[in-house]
Amino acid sequence: xxxxxxxxxxxxxxxxxxxxxxxxxxxxxxxxxxxxxxxxxxxxxxxxxxxxxxxxxxxxxxxxxxxxxxxxxxxxxxxxxxxxxxxxxxxxxxxxxxxxxxxxxxxxxxxxxxxxxxxxxxxxxxxxxxxxxxxxxxxxxxxxxxxxxxxxxx
Numbered sequence: 001x002x003x004x005x006x007x008x009x010x011x012x013x014x015x016x017x018x019x020x021x022x023x024x025x026x027x028x029x030x031x032x033x034x035x036x037x038x039x040x041x042x043x044x045x046x047x048x049x050x051x052x053x054x055x056x057x058x059x060x061x062x063x064x065x066x067x068x069x070x071x072x073x074x075x076x077x078x079x080x081x082x083x084x085x086x087x088x089x090x091x092x093x094x095x096x097x098x099x100x101x102x103x104x105x106x107x108x109x110x111x112x113x114x115x116x117x118x119x120x121x122x123x124x125x126x127x128x129x130x131x132x133x134x135x136x137x138x139x140x141x142x143x144x145x146x147x148x149x150x151x152x153x154x
Contacts, residue, residue: 018060020075030075032068035061035087042090054093057111059100061087067100069114079114081107092131097150099136101126106136108151118151 018034021027034040040060041049052059057078058070064086069078085103092099097117098109106126108117128139135150 018058018070020070020072030070032060032070032077033062035063039064039087040090052090052093054111055096059091059093059098061090065102067091067098067109069098069111078112079109081109081114081116083107089126089129092129092136094131094136095133095150097131099129099131101129101138106138106148108136120148122146 016033016036017031018040019031020029022029038049041051044050053072056072058072060068060070062068062080065083067081067083067087070076071078081100083100083102083105085105087100087102089101091101093111096111098111098114100107100109101122104122104124105119106122106129107119109115110117122138122140124141124144126138126140127142130137133150135148137148138146140146
C-alpha cells in the first residue's frame, strides 16, 4: 500500500519493510522493518489500511513486540517501546498521547519522546482500541468494553 502524507512523503508498507520515498523524485529516503499492515496500520472504511500518524510522527510495530515512532520529516527513529506479548492492533493517538496494547496491558506514551505515562492491566485480550481527549476505549475479548480516563484525569 502506498499513501501520501501531509509531509510530502510517499509511504510503502508490506513485505516486512516500511519505506519512505520523496514524491518529487521517487528516491528512497528511509526504511525500517515492520510487522506488517495488519498490526501497524488501522483499517480504512471501504477496505485497505492507513498508517497511524499524528503531528508528523508515524507509529508502527517493528516486530511483534516492539512499537516504533518515526519522525516523518527527517525519517529518524524517535523511540522504541517493547511489550511482553504479541501486538495485534495498531496504536491509537489522542492529544499527544499514544495508547498501545499487546497481550493484557495498555500503555500510554508521549508521542515524541516515548516516555511511559501510565500502564493498565486488562483482564483478557484487547480486540479493538480507540482514543480521544478523554482517554482510551477497548473492546476486550469481543464481549465487553472498557473505558479509561486519560492520564492526569482529562
